[in-house]
Amino acid sequence: MARGKKQNPFAARKRQKRENGGNERPDRRAEPYQEIQRDNEFFIKYYHLQNICANEQEWEQFLASIRNNLPTTFRVTGFKDEAKALLKIIETQLFTEYVRAVAELNEVPAEQVERPLCLPWYPNGMGYQLHLTRKDIRRSEPLFRLHNFLIVETTAGSISRQEAVSMIPPLVLDVQPTDKVLDMCAAPGSKTAQLIEALHASPEQHKIPPGYVMANDVDNNRCYMLVHQAKRLNSPCLLVTNHDSSFFPNMLQTDAATGNKSILKFDKILCDVPCSGDGTLRKNPDIWMKWNLAQAYNLHGVQYRIVRRGAEMLAVGGRLVYSTCSLNPIENEAVLQRIIKDSEGALELVDAGHLVPGLKYKPGMTTWKLATKEVDTIFSNFDEVPESLHTIIRPAMFPLPAADMATIGMEKCIRVLPHLQDSGGFFVAVIEKRRALNFEKNDLQDLLQQQEQPEPEPQLDEQGKPVEEPKSAPWGPQRKRRRLHGYKEDPYVFFEQDDADYESIKQFYQMDDALNKRCLLTRCQTERKKNIYFCSEPIRDLVINNEKRIKIINTGVKTFVRCENRHTEHPYRLAQEGLQTSNAFIGSSRRIEVERDDLVLLLNCTDPTKPPSTHDMQPETQQRCKELGVGSCVLKYVDSAFTLYIVGWRGTSSLRAYVDRDETIHILRLLGADLSKFEVNKYEKAKEAAAAAAAALAAAAGEDADAAADAVEVAVEATEQMES
Ligand SMILES: C[S@@+](CC[C@H](N)C(=O)[O-])C[C@H]1O[C@@H](n2cnc3c(N)ncnc32)[C@H](O)[C@@H]1O
Numbered sequence: 001m002a003r004g005k006k007q008n009p010f011a012a013r014k015r016q017k018r019e020n021g022g023n024e025r026p027d028r029r030a031e032p033y034q035e036i037q038r039d040n041e042f043f044i045k046y047y048h049l050q051n052i053c054a055n056e057q058e059w060e061q062f063l064a065s066i067r068n069n070l071p072t073t074f075r076v077t078g079f080k081d082e083a084k085a086l087l088k089i090i091e092t093q094l095f096t097e098y099v100r101a102v103a104e105l106n107e108v109p110a111e112q113v114e115r116p117l118c119l120p121w122y123p124n125g126m127g128y129q130l131h132l133t134r135k136d137i138r139r140s141e142p143l144f145r146l147h148n149f150l151i152v153e154t155t156a157g158s159i160s161r162q163e164a165v166s167m168i169p170p171l172v173l174d175v176q177p178t179d180k181v182l183d184m185c186a187a188p189g190s191k192t193a194q195l196i197e198a199l200h201a202s203p204e205q206h207k208i209p210p211g212y213v214m215a216n217d218v219d220n221n222r223c224y225m226l227v228h229q230a231k232r233l234n235s236p237c238l239l240v241t242n243h244d245s246s247f248f249p250n251m252l253q254t255d256a257a258t259g260n261k262s263i264l265k266f267d268k269i270l271c272d273v274p275c276s277g278d279g280t281l282r283k284n285p286d287i288w289m290k291w292n293l294a295q296a297y298n299l300h301g302v303q304y305r306i307v308r309r310g311a312e313m314l315a316v317g318g319r320l321v322y323s324t325c326s327l328n329p330i331e332n333e334a335v336l337q338r339i340i341k342d343s344e345g346a347l348e349l350v351d352a353g354h355l356v357p358g359l360k361y362k363p364g365m366t367t368w369k370l371a372t373k374e375v376d377t378i379f380s381n382f383d384e385v386p387e388s389l390h391t392i393i394r395p396a397m398f399p400l401p402a403a404d405m406a407t408i409g410m411e412k413c414i415r416v417l418p419h420l421q422d423s424g425g426f427f428v429a430v431i432e433k434r435r436a437l438n439f440e441k442n443d444l445q446d447l448l449q450q451q452e453q454p455e456p457e458p459q460l461d462e463q464g465k466p467v468e469e470p471k472s473a474p475w476g477p478q479r480k481r482r483r484l485h486g487y488k489e490d491p492y493v494f495f496e497q498d499d500a501d502y503e504s505i506k507q508f509y510q511m512d513d514a515l516n517k518r519c520l521l522t523r524c525q526t527e528r529k530k531n532i533y534f535c536s537e538p539i540r541d542l543v544i545n546n547e548k549r550i551k552i553i554n555t556g557v558k559t560f561v562r563c564e565n566r567h568t569e570h571p572y573r574l575a576q577e578g579l580q581t582s583n584a585f586i587g588s589s590r591r592i593e594v595e596r597d598d599l600v601l602l603l604n605c606t607d608p609t610k611p612p613s614t615h616d617m618q619p620e621t622q623q624r625c626k627e628l629g630v631g632s633c634v635l636k637y638v639d640s641a642f643t644l645y646i647v648g649w650r651g652t653s654s655l656r657a658y659v660d661r662d663e664t665i666h667i668l669r670l671l672g673a674d675l676s677k678f679e680v681n682k683y684e685k686a687k688e689a690a691a692a693a694a695a696a697l698a699a700a701a702g703e704d705a706d707a708a709a710d711a712v713e714v715a716v717e718a719t720e721q722m723e724s
Pocket residue numbers: 166184185186187188189190191192216217218219222243244245246272273274275302306474475
């Protein structure tokens with residue numbers, strides 16, 4: 001090792017391995033990547049048998065399309081002026097750069113490059129499809145600016161990279177700001193995000209929407225992905241829960257006017273159930289290798305139980321959307337015919353095509369066949385099924401007799417096949433509830449009694465660990481035991497009427513009385529509150545009434561954060577996450593209106609130890625700063641097309657903006673400012689690292705070849721990581 005140089009631990013381990021020889025894995029980096037065989041004879045036999053296409057020619061188009069990689073799609077989130085301003089930038093600057101980059105990548109003149117396609121059925125022209133796959137974007141140097149844009153704006157919550165067909169179910173659910181919405185199988189949350197956006201679509205009408213979204217998933221880990229995804233929208237009207245939807249308990253709600261309790265029924269329910277996922281073959285080609293019919297047979301039961309429980313929890317007059325990313329009638333039409341039939345007229349399939357005008361799709365199927373796993377024996381009715389398969393293939397999986405089927409209205413379902421508009425495959429059905437179901441259990445008295453009972457003490461074993469009870473999970477790897485008291489979440493501690501901290505916050509920020517202080521909460525029982533969250537009144541009511549019945553994973557938006565330093569008059573600063581809601585309730589004492597140049601200056605300051613001096617600001621801003629004591633404040637910027645509110649900090653002689661890197665870039669983009677400082681070209685970086693390593697090698701030749709070889713290896717690894 002060269003004298004005075006610090007040894008790189010990763011390189012040292014590699015060198016050790018090299019010296020040991022023998023037990024190293026063979027280096028396959030030079031071998032060609034094995035493409036997945038996009039074929040599965042059972043899949044092809046099965047779907048050919050079902051006549052999912054009108055004729056052989058269309059079938060060939062279907063096969064060609066489903067074997068192709070999926071184009072990338074994204075949508076601009078929200079409906080606000082800010083979203084419209086971003087859309088304008090996308091359609092002009094970003095797409096000009098797109099055309100230039102694709103021309104360079106494909107070595108064709110720019111005139112030959114097709115512009116991205118605006119999805120005709122996505123509202124307000126906010127959805128776009130690029131003629132590039134995810135892999136193209138990740139791996140091609142000419143596209144690095146497009147890639148950076150997609151990453152930054154996704155993290156900032158301004159766009160959502162979502163498969164086009166997956167945008168359909170929330171659109172046909174038609175969520176209004178007053179709706180109580182349940183998303184039964186919500187993780188990882190791309191559709192939940194759309195539901196939340198629809199809830200917040202009329203900010204002029206509702207400072208805080210009266211409705212809410214309760215997003216649930218049975219998988220605890222996936223619930224955290226859901227929280228991460230939904231958090232970007234900073235909604236105080238969201239509750240994330242972790243429960244098996246097929247056994248969702250009834251919940252209590254309080255009538256705001258009378259104070260009476262009743263069983264909660266939802267206005268809108270999304271059942272985006274677990275499925276075999278063969279509609280996503282273009283995005284997930286490894287499904288080609290795994291696909292078999294047993295998956296559909298296994299899933300039909302849980303799919304039915306979830307939609308049945310959803311139908312019970314739906315209010316009369318409410319709407320439920322059932323969706324899968326599977327093309328299989330066993331997971332789609334068979335489930336629907338069963339629930340519609342069992343409802344004895346209480347549920348009705350409705351046509352929602354007008355909510356996605358221009359979408360190309362086929363109607364639901366009214367006949368289909370079942371088969372053995374190898375699709376070598378076909379069954380047209382249950383009588384043909386051998387007894388050995390009776391536990392796998394169930395009578396309800398077969399289509400109803402034609403006369404009964406005619407009453408179901410299956411033609412109203414939406415079947416999207418990949419070749420119809422170069423998308424993934426998807427199935428969506430919209431159900432409305434006309435009256436209560438005869439199997440619906442409304443056990444209000446039981447719930448009220450349960451509410452009175454003290455919470456049972458957790459049962460612990462000899463080592464003090466929580467005792468588990470046996471339970472088979474309905475999804476994923478079958479777990480034998482379920483934790484009874486595992487994954488304990490921190491408590492939700494709501495503010496009392498006379499909370500001293502809030503009194504001081506109220507004074508400092510001149511908070512309006514209309515903000516219900518009892519909707520502020522912390523996640524720990526402590527005198528010294530650190531983060532203070534805010535949720536809407538109906539969400540508070542849900543938490544308080546149902547905490548014992550359902551596992552709540554997350555709610556509330558961070559709104560105030562304890563931040564004490566020797567110059568501050570007040571211990572709590574505003575949090576950018578909560579400003580979208582709190583802004584409407586904050587008085588004028590802590591506000592500064594800034595000019596564009598001020599804001600650009602503030603946002604370009606990336607070194608927190610050197611905040612911009614107030615002396616560098618416009619004279620009006622300087623004057624306003626003088627009037628304001630040290631502490632947190634709201635920076636307001638008014639543009640001709642949009643208005644921005646940003647959390648700021650007035651220091652003794654400085655001013656700063658309290659936003660993270662991605663949001664900083666987003667705002668600078670909206671302001672039309674220079675972004676070159678943030679535009680990282682990962683390929684250039686890798687090349688620079690490799691060049692530095694080569695120089696080190698040359699310098700060290702003959703002196704310490706090992707150290708130089710290490711340097712090169714580290715650089716090569718850095719390059720590989722960039723490319724993967
Ligand atoms: C198709 S994914 C949902 C995708 C999601 N709606 C989205 O748009 O991001 C199905 C989800 O259902 C969940 N799931 C499976 N069985 C469930 C059950 N019994 N109750 C609740 N969730 C369930 C899975 O964990 C999985 O996250």
